[in-house]
Amino acid sequence: MTQLVLERVDIERGGRTLLRDVSLALGEGVVAVVGPNGVGKTSLLRAMAGALAPASGTIALDGIAVRALEPRERARRIALVDPGEPVLAALTVTDAVAAARFPHHRWWEWDATAEDGATVDEALARTELTALRERELGTLSAGERQRVWIALAIAQRASVVLLDEPTSHLDLRASVETLQLVRELAAGGALVVAVLHQLEEAAAFADRVVVLGCGGVIADGTPEAALTSDTIERAYGVAVTVEHRPDGLAFHRNAAPRAIS
Amino acid sequence: MRLTRLLVLAALVPLAMLIGVAFGGAAIAPGALVHALLHPSAGGDAATIVWQLRVPRVAIAATVGACLALAGTLLQALLRNPIVDPYLTGVASGAGASIAIAATVGVAPVLVPPLGFVSGLATAVLVAVLARRGPRLDAERLVLAGVSLSALLSSIVTLAIERLARGTASEAILSWLAGSLAGRGWNELAAAAPEAIAGALLGAATIPALNVLRLGEGRAASLGVGVVRLQWALLVASTLLTAAAVALAGLVGFVGLVVPHLARRVVGADLRSLVPASVLVGASLVVLADALARTLAAPAEIPLGVLLAFVGVPTFLVLYLRGAARAYA
Numbered sequence: 001m002t003q004l005v006l007e008r009v010d011i012e013r014g015g016r017t018l019l020r021d022v023s024l025a026l027g028e029g030v031v032a033v034v035g036p037n038g039v040g041k042t043s044l045l046r047a048m049a050g051a052l053a054p055a056s057g058t059i060a061l062d063g064i065a066v067r068a069l070e071p072r073e074r075a076r077r078i079a080l081v082d083p084g085e086p087v088l089a090a091l092t093v094t095d096a097v098a099a100a101r102f103p104h105h106r107w108w109e110w111d112a113t114a115e116d117g118a119t120v121d122e123a124l125a126r127t128e129l130t131a132l133r134e135r136e137l138g139t140l141s142a143g144e145r146q147r148v149w150i151a152l153a154i155a156q157r158a159s160v161v162l163l164d165e166p167t168s169h170l171d172l173r174a175s176v177e178t179l180q181l182v183r184e185l186a187a188g189g190a191l192v193v194a195v196l197h198q199l200e201e202a203a204a205f206a207d208r209v210v211v212l213g214c215g216g217v218i219a220d221g222t223p224e225a226a227l228t229s230d231t232i233e234r235a236y237g238v239a240v241t242v243e244h245r246p247d248g249l250a251f252h253r254n255a256a257p258r259a260i261s
Numbered sequence: 262m263r264l265t266r267l268l269v270l271a272a273l274v275p276l277a278m279l280i281g282v283a284f285g286g287a288a289i290a291p292g293a294l295v296h297a298l299l300h301p302s303a304g305g306d307a308a309t310i311v312w313q314l315r316v317p318r319v320a321i322a323a324t325v326g327a328c329l330a331l332a333g334t335l336l337q338a339l340l341r342n343p344i345v346d347p348y349l350t351g352v353a354s355g356a357g358a359s360i361a362i363a364a365t366v367g368v369a370p371v372l373v374p375p376l377g378f379v380s381g382l383a384t385a386v387l388v389a390v391l392a393r394r395g396p397r398l399d400a401e402r403l404v405l406a407g408v409s410l411s412a413l414l415s416s417i418v419t420l421a422i423e424r425l426a427r428g429t430a431s432e433a434i435l436s437w438l439a440g441s442l443a444g445r446g447w448n449e450l451a452a453a454a455p456e457a458i459a460g461a462l463l464g465a466a467t468i469p470a471l472n473v474l475r476l477g478e479g480r481a482a483s484l485g486v487g488v489v490r491l492q493w494a495l496l497v498a499s500t501l502l503t504a505a506a507v508a509l510a511g512l513v514g515f516v517g518l519v520v521p522h523l524a525r526r527v528v529g530a531d532l533r534s535l536v537p538a539s540v541l542v543g544a545s546l547v548v549l550a551d552a553l554a555r556t557l558a559a560p561a562e563i564p565l566g567v568l569l570a571f572v573g574v575p576t577f578l579v580l581y582l583r584g585a586a587r588a589y590a
Binding site: 049051071072073074075076078079080082085086087088090091095096099100102103105107110152156 | 341466468469470472473475476477478479480482483484485486487530531533
């Protein structure tokens, strides 16, 4: 089983310490990272991917520091999905997903192998993109494009998949479909870490929730344990009532919110 | 299908070269042309014109076209900007300014080409340093630095022309600015070949990573592309290629800008086919344009750069305005 272990990690951006002393041992399933804007969720995710060096502490995948992995080796093991970055609009769905096979080739191996083709086909089928495979990215809806990035992560065959706000800009249906795909990825044995904004989504789809706030980890555990009125108020400065219902958690902002601290 | 299209483009090059050898200032009868081509050491006027003048010139035109088209394709992919020209890196304007200064102060003519080459490279280094943000090259800064430095250096050229009034030196500058292959031969080609070959090999080695870069720098990095190393390799490759072309032909505009677009229409945006297609189209285009430049107003020559701009600008506008969809989503 893959083990992504963060030990006493500090994250700095622009000379400011965002997160201090983050220690987490992540093994399997879907881990949701929640917290207010600017708290350092994306930076933490990028640090897990090896794209950003932590100011101090270590981040190791199966005992090897992620920053020490050779880039292609790292890409074979960790996929980072950032839907926010602009992409060439004329690129077809297949071309975009096929790029996932780059780390599986040595630099002189230019041509796609039969295995590449099969992997890409499978990723497109699992994300229901087969019918759209020749479409250009510029013509896709936000939800369809999000599925392309998840297909890319599937075709990358990485055991750790890191998703930065996979459901932002998506409507209800597209969000649910995306999160179901995320669950399937985890069911296939991958460790999935997703930064999410909607607490309901974190509660419904994650096995484990990490709440960030006040420069560090406020809570870490099952959704029921981590998402309480207390932890949410400490993270966001907003009073919320958490309702435990048979079908999951519901969050209600209290009628007269106090001044945001 | 892409392979078929590439083969068709590859067949265009020898065809263009044959036209380039067949036409020129002096008319050669088809029979004499074939005879001269088949018997290089036969002697006679036709053989001399073909082998001493036209063949080297066609080879140079093909090299210039291939280098500029390749540099343009690489730079457009690097900056993810379809309206980038290889001269953006400052190679041409740096070379131009030093040639203008050399002509003004009266530097020995033999020293002028190496001086132009070195100052072109120096300008590119300066542009690259200005475009740095940490270890990375910033695409926006590169465009800004390239455009503003080029503007400054062109004003030096203008000043030199204005100061020199009507001397032969000022004519030399003007001919360089207009882009021309007149009077170039095997020696010039041999001098430019190492840079051209080095640039082409370095550029070719980046193609798979460049394909991934189309997804964005962040995604490319998370897919295992060494983005910083790729950026610098591409900048060095396109600078060497442009420097070779500038040393051979002066300022030949629009090849580096237009040819990648033409090639993209034919083979699509996958760089594994786009790069060879651009090289083939660039070589054929400049060989044909040079043949026209020699023939249209014979015995005078129309400057190659001027001819290409007349053809290239309208073509580019039509292509670009017709396909004016947003490039990034």
